[in-house]
Amino acid sequence: MPVVTLIVALIAGLLTATVTEARTLDQIKASGTLIAATEGAYPPFNFYQGAKLTGFEVELAEAMAKKMGLKIEWKALSFDALLAGLGQDRWDMVIASFGVTEDRAKAVSFTNPHYCSGGVIVSKSAAMKDAASLAGKTVAVQTGSTYMANVKKIAGVKEVKNFPQDTDARSALVAGRVDAWVSDRFAVKTMLENNPALGLKAGGYLFVEPIATAVKKDNTALIGALNKALADVMADGTYKTLSEKYLKEDIRCK
Incomplete structure (x- = not known):
């Protein structure tokens, strides 16, 4: 052979x-x-x-x-x-x-x-609560998540930055490197309850999913x-x- x-x-x-x-x-x-x-x-x-x-x-x-x-x-x-x-x-x-x-x-x-559950907007401003309010903003999401896919569909978003872990996306918001973070409603709820000193605020649903x-x-x-x-x-x-x-x-x- x-x-x-x-x-x-x-x-x-x-x-x-x-x-x-x-x-x-x-x-x-x-x-x-x-x-x-x-x-x-x-x-x-x-x-x-x-x-x-x-x-x-x-x-x-x-x-x-x-x-x-x-x-x-x-x-x-x-x-x-x-x-x-x-x-x-x-x-x-x-x-x-x-x-x-x-x-x-x-x-x-x-x-x-x-x-x-579904994706909700988290930011340092109570005014950032729906898809329209993300116009011109930089948004953090986790790589491979439905949040990344859905935020990319929103017209007018300035930039979508993706991170390996959801906690990395949150940290980017806390550090002021992005304007908003989109994540699961319940993950956000728990984070806000455990970290009130961060001063972050949750807006409404961008989408709902099983x-x-x-x-x-x-x-x-x-x-x-x-x-x-x-x-x-x-x-x-x-x-x-x-x-x-x-x-x-x-x-x-x-």
Whole structure:
């Protein structure tokens, strides 16, 4: 076999060997462990408290896994890498406050939403409260978020600056490097309650969206099991308890 042909064959063999498929529900149950990914930098939904990963979504996922008779193995990494890793079968599910959009639904499958929220404007001025007030302004958002996509659609915005983490976008506003920051209503609510000295003010919704867990495209058995587990924790009071613990209200979709 010619050297070039041999090299091509070896490369093809290596690529084939590394191709994997999403684990089926039966395989997950057989292992006893659900591999879940989140960001770990988005309080109060998923964040680190010292070395411990916690938050509303973390505890909710663990309660759902318990209903399924499973333990969770957590993976935490940057927000914009989460869905890509799901497509590469590096984990079974992603729960990280992903808004359900048509584009995302083409690449992954979503469970029923575990809460509904939307993007709100945060600034140092009470007058900056709607899309029209962002004309001529520089706005901070998180990379890969629906907030970035929606702010870019607003006519008249001077510049959209994106940051790896939502907290980085907030810091840019606090430091005066941008005029406004757009983020999730509940993340903003918690931040304002915990940091009143910053003097930041929240405006109105720019858009509203359902938030859901993502799994590999068309992994229907896993979707069904997660939906049942979510319904169970909503029915037995677990969801309400966790929601009020982290958000001081029940945030399920009405």
